[in-house]
Amino acid sequence: MQHEFDFDGADEQGSEISTVHQFALKPFLARLLRHSRLSLEEHTAILNLKGRVARANIHHDIVSSGRAISHACLIVQGVVGRFDQIADGHRQITALHLPGDICNLHSVVWPDAWLGLEALSATTVLLIPIVELRALAAIHPAIALAFWLDTTVDASICAKWVSKLGRGDARGRLAHLLCELGVRMEQAGLATRTEFPSMIAQAQIADALGLSIVHVNRTMQSLKRDGLIRKRGHMILVDDWERLSTIAEFDPHFLLIAVSDETGKSEKVTPR
Amino acid sequence: MQHEFDFDGADEQGSEISTVHQFALKPFLARLLRHSRLSLEEHTAILNLKGRVARANIHHDIVSSGRAISHACLIVQGVVGRFDQIADGHRQITALHLPGDICNLHSVVWPDAWLGLEALSATTVLLIPIVELRALAAIHPAIALAFWLDTTVDASICAKWVSKLGRGDARGRLAHLLCELGVRMEQAGLATRTEFPSMIAQAQIADALGLSIVHVNRTMQSLKRDGLIRKRGHMILVDDWERLSTIAEFDPHFLLIAVSDETGKSEKVTPR
DNA sequence: CGGCGGTTTGACCTTCCTCAACTTCTGTGG
């Protein structure tokens, strides 16, 4: 039984599994329910998914490019980056994934990995066999659509990144990433958009923004100098969300928020 | 009945429609079959889709951002660009779509348009009501998966663009785009990868690559000077595919080619 | 023939990269 995984030792206990499953699958279900409406039967079908808990240390590859995928990777804790390897040794991060995300859900329809997944912090994941997810999608068409929509969110974020990398200077890119992370953490119930943990290092921000480490550092300082953000311990505080999102030209539409407005946000997307 | 469309006059005739439908839907079906296996019943279900033919002149928006989507847009002729509008008036193209593509298939699961679609050349499209596609997906689970996989291809291309825009100089980006277009046109049966029409202007290439027009021009000349490409009329000739794809670091994996190898390409993806 | 969209060229300037050193933080073992 091969793992496409660098996990450090046997850390799965019979008793731990069920609790971790609850802990892991509920946020994922919540993420799906932000966009899709599922029946109670479908809820339980998702919550009953089986998987193997594994941990990855920072900088370890969860999936190396070029290998076939047998398991989807549901993040329990930590941050995972999808990356593309460049010939000169550099990496470009093409997507960031937070707890509650399945970072390779698209593998349900295309289980070949031309991409890589790297733990950007100490990470706990639940490895769910692709075949189980595919079976679930086959039995419950609504779940198939929910999965598809979930990957559409990722695609939408990816398109926004293209836009930011193509047009947009270092300040705009960094500001946008901070806004995006803040809102996504808030959505996931992990923090607020104006106060969230800075979970990844500047080198990794650089790989995400297509900048050098040095320039990320200077740009970060420039945002601090202007009173937009601040750091307290490992927390990033956004002191002026208005100005930061203006610099970023941040329009949360691209996160495909809303539909079922359980969060009671006053400003919501209205599909006419 | 509102159109989200700038089409120039009443150009749909009863007699024309059926032939255009054949002409339009067959390449789309072929595109799906490149990745997915569908039953004969599903084939005909797709070929029997109804839509309205419309034309868009170059530079006309097919879908403006911020409007709701009621129709999916199957390209019959021409090139369509997905773009994101930037505050300073610039545009960043986030995806290019060729004949046979439905350029907003994701609207089946998320019919809200935060993006825009622009005709990058004189374009003929078939506007298919989203509700019909959704119904099709509901009735035929295999079609739902095929649609999902089709949007996954787009997402995969998008991720590659992020990688190229983030790390990669002008030469690499342009070379990669030329390789991508060549292979995609070849897949679509429109041309070969070493000789294909240059359907879009340098200004639009600039908007896709995140470069200035001037720099695209100079980079193009530099590729010509090195004997990699040539122009004959409106055709782009790739004289040295090897060297061009090396410069581009072009690895066709990201196009998610293969599965059913009808093209007889010797080098194919082998999911281990 | 004139005009328009697309392409080409040159000069100058900004942004960001590279390299290399240095500092601060963090965790680990003595």
Place this chain on the structure above:
DNA sequence: CCACAGAAGTTGAGGAAGGTCAAACCGCCG
């Protein structure tokens, strides 16, 4: 509790890639 090593963050100087502006040029079509 300190010492140390490794990782992360910070700083400065010089250089390269690409942007901006402005002007010409070309082919196409009315």
